[in-house]
Amino acid sequence: MDFDFHHYVDGCWVTPEAAKTLELCDPATELVRCRVPLAGAEDVARAVEAAHSALARGWLETSVSERLIYLHRLIAEIENRRDQFAHIISQEMGAPIDFCKAHQVEASLAHLRGFVDAMTVQGAIDTPIADDPMHRVRYEPMGVATLITPWNWPLNQIALKVGAALMAGCTMVLKPSELTPLTGHLFAQCMEATELPHGVFNFLIGGAEAGELLTAHKRVSAISFTGSTRAGQLVAAAASIGFRRLTLELGGKSPNLLFADCDIATAVRQGVAHCFRNAGQSCNAASLMLVEDGIYDEVVTSAADIADTYHADLPQKSGPHMGPLVNRAQFVRVQNFIENAIEQGARCVSGGAGRPDGLNQGYFVRPTVLVDVTPDMNVAREEVFGPVLTIMSFRDLDDAVLKANHSAYGLAAYIQSSDAHMANEAARRINAGMIQVNGNSRALGAPFGGTKSSGLGREAGIWGIRAFQELKSISGLSLTTEA
Ligand code: NAD
Numbered sequence: 001m002d003f004d005f006h007h008y009v010d011g012c013w014v015t016p017e018a019a020k021t022l023e024l025c026d027p028a029t030e031l032v033r034c035r036v037p038l039a040g041a042e043d044v045a046r047a048v049e050a051a052h053s054a055l056a057r058g059w060l061e062t063s064v065s066e067r068l069i070y071l072h073r074l075i076a077e078i079e080n081r082r083d084q085f086a087h088i089i090s091q092e093m094g095a096p097i098d099f100c101k102a103h104q105v106e107a108s109l110a111h112l113r114g115f116v117d118a119m120t121v122q123g124a125i126d127t128p129i130a131d132d133p134m135h136r137v138r139y140e141p142m143g144v145a146t147l148i149t150p151w152n153w154p155l156n157q158i159a160l161k162v163g164a165a166l167m168a169g170c171t172m173v174l175k176p177s178e179l180t181p182l183t184g185h186l187f188a189q190c191m192e193a194t195e196l197p198h199g200v201f202n203f204l205i206g207g208a209e210a211g212e213l214l215t216a217h218k219r220v221s222a223i224s225f226t227g228s229t230r231a232g233q234l235v236a237a238a239a240s241i242g243f244r245r246l247t248l249e250l251g252g253k254s255p256n257l258l259f260a261d262c263d264i265a266t267a268v269r270q271g272v273a274h275c276f277r278n279a280g281q282s283c284n285a286a287s288l289m290l291v292e293d294g295i296y297d298e299v300v301t302s303a304a305d306i307a308d309t310y311h312a313d314l315p316q317k318s319g320p321h322m323g324p325l326v327n328r329a330q331f332v333r334v335q336n337f338i339e340n341a342i343e344q345g346a347r348c349v350s351g352g353a354g355r356p357d358g359l360n361q362g363y364f365v366r367p368t369v370l371v372d373v374t375p376d377m378n379v380a381r382e383e384v385f386g387p388v389l390t391i392m393s394f395r396d397l398d399d400a401v402l403k404a405n406h407s408a409y410g411l412a413a414y415i416q417s418s419d420a421h422m423a424n425e426a427a428r429r430i431n432a433g434m435i436q437v438n439g440n441s442r443a444l445g446a447p448f449g450g451t452k453s454s455g456l457g458r459e460a461g462i463w464g465i466r467a468f469q470e471l472k473s474i475s476g477l478s479l480t481t482e483a
Contacts, residue, residue, distance in 0.1 A: 003034050005181060005205050007043055008188040010050035011198030017042050022178055022207060027094030027324040028314050028362040036181050039206030044173075044213040047202040051144040051171040052219045054199030059171055060141055064123045067167050068116065070194045074163070075112050077190035078105070078155075085155055085186060090315045092180040093151050094323040094363065095278055097316055103278075108159035111460055114445035115163040118462040123167065126479055136479060138472040141169030142245050143221035145468055146214040148235070149184075150227045151177035151326055152281040152385075157249075158187050160448070160459045161224045162201065168468030170222060171200045175214055177227075178207040179326055215239060222468050225249070226283075229383075229409075229453045236456075247457035247467045249283065249449055251383040252411030255404040256286035257394075257426060260294045262416035262438075268302045270439050272389060274414070276310055276367055279322050280387040281330075283454075284412040284434065287384060289391045290403050296393045300349060300371045303391060307350035310367040310387070312359060324363040325386055331363035334386030338368055341379040341390070346370040351387075381407045397422060401429045410451030412436065433458070 006013040018037030026033045039047075078085065086100035095104060129135045145165045149157035158176055165172045176184035188203035204210055208231065215223050215238040225235045226249040239246040256271045258264070274286040291299045313321040325331050338353045351368030371391040373380045379390050394400040404413055404426075413432040416439075417423045427435045433450035434442060442448070445461030457467050 008203040039204040039210040047173045050199040054171045073194040108155040135475040139469040145170040145172040145222040147174045151179040154180035154183040164464035248455035250455040253407040254412040256414040259417035260292040267416035275389040304349035408453040411454035
């Protein structure tokens with residue numbers, strides 16, 4: 001299938017200059033799916049200029065209620081295209097259609113609704129300090145924002161950034177992953193339908209080169225990047241040159257601590273499911289299960305049995321199965337992790353290298369459980385980004401915390417225990433941005449992000465919006481004076 005890709009710049013659909021293109025394959029069949037034009041220097045310059053001009057044309061001065069009108073329209077546009085989004089996401093990155101409908105699309109809508117709530121309750125542009133009417137803090141838009149997103153939750157990541165930048169009063173250039181350009185294209189159509197003033201939202205199809213140009217552009221004041229830690233480091237270096245505001249949402253190796261007093265059956269079932277969700281291609285996947293010595297054997301047996309019930313199948317088929325990984329590079333990377341872990345002494349109790357039975361083409365991986373893993377093995381420290389659960393034992397709380405903090409990442413951690421004091425102590429001592437206890441998910445609008453190599457800053461809710469705003473302290477004038 002070929003698709004007539006366009007950038008969306010200054011309110012118009014623009015034919016890409018595209019000296020370079022990228023061939024994309026269907027993750028389930030490996031057949032060529034489309035050829036994607038990659039934005040170059042001229043495309044980037046035009047998009048940033050459009051965003052910059054739109055600031056001066058008045059977007060900078062919009063009120064909270066004006067911004068909310070467009071956000072409500074965006075939510076309605078996505079709601080109207082729920083099925084279309086689900087099919088496109090499934091086709092592009094391989095997640096099964098039911099998963100895309102229930103999670104990929106709905107998660108993005110939830111974040112956008114979270115921004116509505118945050119703006120309505122906490123979004124005031126001027127806030128008095130300590131009830132002193134003569135002293136206030138003003139939240140002003142940073143200006144032009146560069147938004148760069150990955151392919152694994154393609155609509156969700158776009159919604160988190162565009163919704164927040166829009167509510168903050170910024171103008172923006174969105175560059176989604178070159179691996180999921182159709183999702184970005186459909187999102188840009190939704191933005192067009194909101195009838196935002198021209199230039200407030202601009203969209204480019206491109207890869208790393210466009211990303212680099214967008215992060216280095218002198219007119220850009222804020223950069224929000226979600227992707228690999230490797231690319232995040234390059235983005236951080238570019239951002240430092242102009243002292244640009246930076247939000248980085250990067251990789252993870254999130255530990256899931258199972259203490260002996262937890263509800264073992266529930267903890268293992270949920271732990272396996274969390275690791276295998278989206279075929280393991282989630283930054284916050286609970287990919288490292290840390291198990292207290294006394295329940296280790298029981299957990300290993302149970303995790304293997306549960307993993308054996310998972311199966312992979314075609315993305316377009318209805319059902320709770322797992323789809324393929326996004327592309328060949330990701331497939332090879334995950335195979336290498338499994339083989340390397342076994343060579344280093346890990347025991348494979350479910351799955352293993354190679355494709356699942358009956359699937360001879362496509363980037364399908366066997367849901368895999370590796371046990372008796374030690375902290376020095378690559379699979380215990382690095383992000384696999386595939387359906388590979390790694391299990392390691394711990395002696396006591398101190399040992400659990402040490403092992404949980406061992407990797408360079410600090411995105412999320414999961415704790416299973418019926419002892420609230422123990423869980424609280426572990427939550428306090430683990431170095432991560434998000435901690436979930438006994439399967440309780442984050443509240444809508446709670447901050448999303450990590451520490452160490454997992455990134456800088458937070459997305460979602462009011463924290464996501466404030467990431468695109470500059471704080472100005474004004475004293476000696478009351479709000480009524482200004483009005
Ligand atoms: P990636 O780093 O290869 O690409 C991400 C985006 O960055 C793409 O749009 C790409 O074109 C662009 N890019 C690549 N190099 C760039 C550069 N030098 N300068 C500017 N832009 C550049 O990552 P990916 O493979 O698309 O995504 C998977 C990674 O994203 C995983 O590591 C995953 O953990 C991470 N991720 C993190 C979160 C989070 O919230 N922490 C969420 C989702 C994904």
